[in-house]
Amino acid sequence: xxxxxxxxxxxxxxxxxxxxxxxxxxxxxxxxxxxxxxxxxxxxxxxxxxxxxxxxxxxxxxxxxxxxxxxxxxxxxxxxxxxxxxxxxxxxxxxxxxxxxxxxxxxxxxxxxxxxxxxxxxxxxxxxxxxxxxxxxxxxxxxxxxxxxxxxxxxxxxxxxxxxxxxxxxxxxxxxxxxxxxxxxxxxxxxxxxxxxxxxxxxxxxxxxxxxxxxxxxxxxxxxxxxxxxxxxxxxxxxxxxxx
Amino acid sequence: xxxxxxxxxxxxxxxxxxxxxxxxxxxxxxxxxxxxxxxxxxxxxxxxxxxxxxxxxxxxxxxxxxxxxxxxxxxxxxxxxxxxxxxxxxxxxxxxxxxxxxxxxxxxxxxxxxxxxxxxxxxxxxxxxxxxxxxxxxxxxxxxxxxxxxxxxxxxxxxxxxxxxxxxxxxxxxxxxxxxxxxxxxxxxxxxxxxxxxxxxxxxxxxxxxxxxxxxxxxxxxxxxxxxxxxxxxxxxxxxxxxxxxxxxxxxxxxxxxxxxxxxxxxxxxxxxxxxxxxxxxxxxxxxxxxxxxxxxxxxxxxxxxxxxxxxxxxxxxxxxxxxxxxxxxxxxxxxxxxxxxxxxxxxxxxxxxxxxxxxxxxxxxxxxxxxxxxxxxxxxxxxxxxxxxxxxxxxxxxxxxxxxxxxxxxxxxxxxxxxxxxxxxxxxxxxxxxxxxxxxxxxxxxxxxxxxxxxxxxxxxxxxxxxxxxxxxxx
Numbered sequence: 005x006x007x008x009x010x011x012x013x014x015x016x017x018x019x020x021x022x023x024x025x026x027x028x029x030x031x032x033x034x035x036x037x038x039x040x041x042x043x044x045x046x047x048x049x050x051x052x053x054x055x056x057x058x059x060x061x062x063x064x065x066x067x068x069x070x071x072x073x074x075x076x077x078x079x080x081x082x083x084x085x086x087x088x089x090x091x092x093x094x095x096x097x098x099x100x101x102x103x104x105x106x107x108x109x110x111x112x113x114x115x116x117x118x119x120x121x122x123x124x125x126x127x128x129x130x131x132x133x134x135x136x137x138x139x140x141x142x143x144x145x146x147x148x149x150x151x152x153x154x155x156x157x158x159x160x161x162x163x164x165x166x167x168x169x170x171x172x173x174x175x176x177x178x179x180x181x182x183x184x185x186x187x188x189x190x191x192x193x194x195x196x197x198x199x200x201x202x203x204x205x206x207x208x209x210x211x212x213x214x215x216x217x218x219x220x221x222x223x224x225x226x227x228x229x230x231x232x233x234x235x236x237x238x239x240x241x242x243x244x245x246x247x248x
Numbered sequence: 249x250x251x252x253x254x255x256x257x258x259x260x261x262x263x264x265x266x267x268x269x270x271x272x273x274x275x276x277x278x279x280x281x282x283x284x285x286x287x288x289x290x291x292x293x294x295x296x297x298x299x300x301x302x303x304x305x306x307x308x309x310x311x312x313x314x315x316x317x318x319x320x321x322x323x324x325x326x327x328x329x330x331x332x333x334x335x336x337x338x339x340x341x342x343x344x345x346x347x348x349x350x351x352x353x354x355x356x357x358x359x360x361x362x363x364x365x366x367x368x369x370x371x372x373x374x375x376x377x378x379x380x381x382x383x384x385x386x387x388x389x390x391x392x393x394x395x396x397x398x399x400x401x402x403x404x405x406x407x408x409x410x411x412x413x414x415x416x417x418x419x420x421x422x423x424x425x426x427x428x429x430x431x432x433x434x435x436x437x438x439x440x441x442x443x444x445x446x447x448x449x450x451x452x453x454x455x456x457x458x459x460x461x462x463x464x465x466x467x468x469x470x471x472x473x474x475x476x477x478x479x480x481x482x483x484x485x486x487x488x489x490x491x492x493x494x495x496x497x498x499x500x501x502x503x504x505x506x507x508x509x510x511x512x513x514x515x516x517x518x519x520x521x522x523x524x525x526x527x528x529x530x531x532x533x534x535x536x537x538x539x540x541x542x543x544x545x546x547x548x549x550x551x552x553x554x555x556x557x558x559x560x561x562x563x564x565x566x567x568x569x570x571x572x573x574x575x576x577x578x579x580x581x582x583x584x585x586x587x588x589x590x591x592x593x594x595x596x597x598x599x600x601x602x603x604x605x606x607x608x609x610x611x612x613x614x615x616x617x618x619x620x621x622x623x624x625x626x627x628x629x630x631x632x633x634x635x636x637x638x639x640x641x642x643x644x645x646x647x648x649x650x651x652x653x654x655x656x657x658x659x660x661x662x663x664x665x666x667x668x669x670x671x672x673x674x675x676x677x678x679x680x681x682x683x684x685x686x687x688x689x690x691x692x693x694x695x696x697x698x699x700x701x702x703x704x705x706x707x708x709x710x711x712x713x714x715x716x717x718x719x720x721x722x723x724x
């Protein structure tokens with residue numbers, strides 16, 4: 005299958021390992037990955053901070069960039085959530101029905117990584133090997149906005165060598181929330197403290213999730229404490245093999 | 249409101265207890281520093297969540313009920329003016345008197361006058377968000393009338409000279425040791441040997457209140473629902489104090505927001521299933537009182553209904569935000585909110601805290617008066633999933649943030665940065681250059697400059713990678 009990668013601006017700029025892993029994983033499974041070069045950012049940060057007008061050209065760009073592809077994948081539940089639940093809404097509020105319709109069309113063909121693997125490609129065992137004790141944090145937007153359910157855990161359970169331990173109070177927000185982490189830094193930190201406590205309680209070496217943004221927050225907190233637990237994107241675990 | 253010539257071009261904004269003294273982040277900072285508050289809230293919200301989750305799980309048709317509740321509310325709002333007139337007609341025909349209050353001040357004046365006309369100096373009160381919203385207790389006290397709260401938690405708040413911090417459990421921020429201290433200090437005639445056992449504390453309140461119930465002939469209540477087709481008012485409570493207030497006095501004055509209507513009696517079937525399970529985690533509400541006007545020889549012989557706008561018409565005019573008026577005040581969104589669980593209700597300033605408060609208060613007052621509230625959320629979506637009438641709170645928050653940004657007259661550092669970021673991201677060559685600038689940045693690790701220092705106060709910043717994804721891709 006020919007799959008267009010929507011890399012997301014954060015993975016592109018700060019966490020390329022998650023994006024590279026997405027490419028390597030899909031290629032290993034026998035698919036062709038293309039990277040439409042005009043892509044930048046889906047505009048979620050602007051939309052969620054109140055700047056819908058500023059987000060409009062970014063939505064237009066995203067829709068134009070990905071319209072030619074049958075299947076689009078992103079290593080982020082949050083950015084896929086914005087594409088599915090916000091792009092058409094913002095276009096419609098701006099009175100651009102044509103853009104809204106095209107945005108809905110693209111959104112219907114856009115998948116978060118675990119959705120693509122399980123729902124579209126029909127695989128749960130991706131042939132990965134990752135000999136570590138891992139806990140999975142379901143990010144809010146993957147859980148409640150696009151509802152990936154237990155697809156990430158189903159994929160992780162098939163990874164050889166991996167011991168998956170359940171995260172207590174897993175469905176509680178880690179406190180990232182985009183610009184919330186800056187505008188309400190104290191509350192965000194209080195939420196992070198509880199999330200880190202739960203992660204540490206599992207005794208896991210690795211905390212994984214489907215969003216680099218939440219992992220940047222959780223990982224930044226764990227790093228500040230020198231807690232000895234690292235954050236790794238789901239794609240990197242699924243891309244890992246004995247050969248690498 | 250439709251007076252000719254003097255007709256206002258926009259609906260009036262809400263006044264009363266809807267505004268805080270300081271923005272949410274500052275108030276939250278103080279609350280986060282209160283360890284006892286954090287423990288009390290964490291314990292209480294976890295307990296209610298578990299209880300509510302269990303009884304909701306028993307219903308195979310919970311999602312259908314939510315959809316029905318949402319649809320009924322939307323249909324009601326679509327013809328609210330005619331339904332309100334129908335309610336007025338039915339209440340009047342049944343012997344009640346209907347008053348219309350454009351805002352909190354008018355409502356307070358109406359209620360104060362009505363109490364004065366009875367010649368009484370004291371009223372008993374059923375727990376009510378509408379009267380908290382308008383600050384009725386303060387208004388009555390200013391007129392020399394003593395209001396006595398009869399809901400146990402509301403009484404704790406009143407005796408503690410405190411403010412409610414939760415819609416349903418207004419003293420959720422207090423534990424039983426603190427409640428014992430408040431009773432010992434403030435409750436007339438309390439037994440000095442009072443312990444902090446819940447049954448002993450409740451007994452003390454009961455003795456104090458029983459005397460008040462029997463000797464006070466005027467009561468003030470709110471309403472959970474009003475049925476337009478019959479003129480019936482409905483109050484749900486779980487202590488029996490409401491039943492006392494609604495049946496014993498000679499005069500009953502009910503203050504109700506204009507959005508509390510349901511068109512028909514049958515519509516209650518849906519809400520009486522949704523509300524107890526979503527709020528207190530009960531299968532059936534313990535005390536459900538319903539009354540229609542005045543029944544000669546039975547119950548209050550004088551009934552007044554005060555219909556309160558206080559900004560609601562302005563909310564109704566907003567296509568996205570109007571669903572906040574569907575709220576049935578169950579508090580499920582508070583109990584699941586990770587922000588509320590840590591900051592408590594007082595940080596929100598308004599009497600309406602938590603996620604619903606963050607969308608309701610700024611709409612009632614105009615967003616400029618509660619500008620920090622739409623941002624008091626990580627947009628995690630737990631509130632939307634928990635809401636028994638499916639109010640899409642995250643979408644309203646995003647909408648209100650946009651309203652707030654658009655209403656600003658002058659550019660701010662944030663708006664300039666946002667515009668620059670959007671411009672950069674719409675020009676791939678600039679975007680690539682910016683990525684490389686980030687890569688070369690000396691800022692990484694433990695301290696970033698403003699405005700990013702809020703990040704590094706508690707989290708390390710990630711180290712920029714040696715090459716971006718698109719650089720790697722281009723070299724493949």
